[in-house]
Amino acid sequence: MNRRKLTIAVTGLNNIDSPGPGVPVIRGLRESDEFDLRIIGLAYENLEPGIYLHDVVDKSYLLPLPSAGIESLFERIEYINSIENIDVIIPNFDAELFPMIKLEPRLAEIGIKCFLPTLEQFEERHKANLPEYGKKYNVKVPESTAINSYSELKKLSEEFEFPMLVKGKYYEAYTAYNEEQAGMYFNKLANKWGLPVIIQEFVTGTEVNVIALGDGKGNTIAAVPMRKQYITDKGKAWGGITLDDKKMLELTEHIMKSTKWRGGMELEIIKTKKNEYYIIEINPRIPAWVYLAVGAGQNIPEALVKLALGIETKPYESYQVGKMFIRYSWDHICDIQEFEKLTTFGEL
Amino acid sequence: MEKLKYERPIINKINLGIPNKFGTKPKFEPITQIDGVPVQILAEKFGSPVMVISEKKIKETYKEAKRAFTTRYPKVQFAWSYKTNYLDAVCRIFHKMGSWAEVVSGFEYDKALSNGMPGNQIIFNGPDKSLKDLEKAVINKSYIHIDHFDELYDLIEIAEKLDEKPKVAIRINMNTGIYPIWDKFGFNLENGDAWNAINKIMISGKLDLVGLHTHIGTFINTVEPYGVATTKLMDLVIRINEKFHTLIKYIDLGGGFASTNTLRGSYLQGSDTCPSFDAYAEAITNSIINSGMDIENLPMLILESGRALIDEAGSIVGSVIANKRLADGRRSMIIDVGVNILFTAFWYDHLINPGQSFSYNSEETTIYGPLCMNIDCIRPNMQFPVLKKGDLIVISKIGAYNMTQWMQFITMRPNVVLIDLQGQTHVIRQNETLETITSLELIPDYLKS
Amino acid sequence: MKIKSNLAISESGFVFDPETGDSFTLNFTGKDILNQINQGISLNDIQKNILEKYDVESDSLEMNFYDFISMLKHFNILHENE
Structure with a gap:
């Protein structure tokens, strides 16, 4: 060929x-x-x-x-x-x-x-805007507030219970178990990634993820749910397995449809014991574990290139459940x- | 044999993981001239440092702002924010282009009058207006923006005393989704104070309520809050019309537009993140047009933008005093521009360029001012080419607030020079001398001998 | 003054210190000076050579030269004579 x-x-x-x-x-x-x-x-x-x-x-x-x-x-x-x-x-x-x-x-x-997503799509899914996002698109998100100063953090520690998550504008998140830790992480993240720093309620449950690709018209071109099997001390997956979870796919399709998302995306979700799905973060790009999706039958990078070039791209309809990845260093x-x-x- | 071009010898350690060289293009361009005037000449003729204002840039920026708003909404009036830069020459450039004056003290009010502003083109803002100031403004038929209830009662008394009906607006603070809410100024909307003040004014019958004013903050990098603020003001305009059958003549959205400077602690560059005038205009005018007010009764829109109109028109030409190695091997460079004349160095990562061609290699550098204080730091850390003592540097985008908030400390304040559209230079504020300072001082007799 | 033995200086101005694993970049003038030190030329003579070869005043060269030498020492590339 x-x-x-x-x-x-x-x-x-x-x-x-x-x-x-x-x-x-x-x-x-x-x-x-x-x-x-x-x-x-x-x-x-x-x-x-x-x-x-x-x-x-x-x-x-x-x-x-x-x-x-x-x-x-x-x-x-x-x-x-x-x-x-x-x-x-x-x-x-x-x-x-x-x-x-x-x-x-x-x-x-x-x-x-x-x-790529549009600037509006990119901005509204921002960590700092997650509460409004949840309301607008009718999805569950944890309580969170964006703060710009250390004094705001002090005020917040009365409203939020510990542990709380302290998140950088672009990267990095830490779990703070007391005010001193929260303050330390605030300074660290503000210096590194600028302001604001996001304080988020700690929702307990299992973390699950979806990798997805939207065509910008509301269609989900690809979507594969995964659970991390082993997490490093940096919170990154070292092993993961594809899941058969219809609710996660429905949630993904709902978001793709209502936001007309354009490009790659990763949803970070906490599934609680009551089977509620909280979106804790929306990454506006392909995540590092994309090769699992490729291995399970959905070549998301290839599909993204086709979309970028305006080539007609049909949605993937299935993937192999139970495919695993084990990351290794070399x-x-x-x-x-x-x-x-x-x-x-x-x-x- | 012709000699080779000399470059100061440099050795840089390669920081693993941290990128340094990107290829062959220099990261910096030297700024060797401002509006066609060589910076070398500026420094020779007017001394170093010297502050420079470009009339060309002021006009370009003003025209751009005006275009953005007037193409979307017909009734727009700019009012020059005196506190941002009240050098008379600067104010007059704005007035000549059609800007009214926006003042916040008796001093600024008198300055506006002396710049030829008729009373009815002066907007009088701020929490501190003396009874004398207020009387003057009432007689001159200026627009008085009431800040608090005490002032409201003062004005009612003055109106009775002078038998005049002062033209007033009230300043309103509100939640527009940004932090901090500037609730120091004006009447709060959400707790009902604003509506209460409006009712008191209308029922008194002594004051002519012509406008509503808000000023949501400073260096607002997003446009949505302006949309929210405008919608809230328009709701009030409609409510006033319904209850009192009175048409509000203008809404004043204040200022607060960001300039393209980069805030300290910001990862991305200001010139990349600063919304355009078009974006601000779109948010504000859409909220007016889409309000429930009928078309023929829509109010005039007043804007008091300061920073966004003047920041880019100002530069400082300074020079290198010395280079030093800090204890940790980092380089530091001392320049003759201190934080006493560059206040904005505390919150911006100011743009600094060499004033002449230079070698391509750069080093991590701390740039200090000349004052005997540790806080006199212009840039804590930036990649900067290696310059020699006496070399010129140009700091750009310093037109806002520096020429009003500066202070005479340890040294004297420098000349301010305007470059007109023909490229001619004019001193618009002379450098201070020992006499400028001592002429105000008095020595008690017993200390004289 | 003596340059650390086995220091590798490449044509592009890249310096590798095999003893510490550190690497450095030099600009053209810096490379010229380091090469001359390597050839055993005295610092005084190097300054003279540079003055002859480049368009530079002796005052400013002296300051830059001193600063450069102190950086070489700071990076442990240059040692006092032993």
């Missing part, structure tokens, strides 16, 4: 103990029957493992940090595009979504497609010359 040639750029090559989704996304893409791909890795840090895995990426480039501003990011992508002629970019970090959404029309002008060996090339020239 003659496969269509494409160049896809992917970020999030930080396949470390708290992994980015880049490498599993690429593995999914590499298994595509329809496309013959050249993969460009885009990295922010010089030790992102994906950069050095030459069977994963064909070439890598360093990008300026999101905090350098949209203009530097666009200039860098423009430069990379002048060499590589990129068809689609798949950004995989939360923190880069805001600039990428803003850049989407300008990227389209230079021939690069993305498939010591990749390379020479310092590769590192030198990357750090001095910004590409490898």
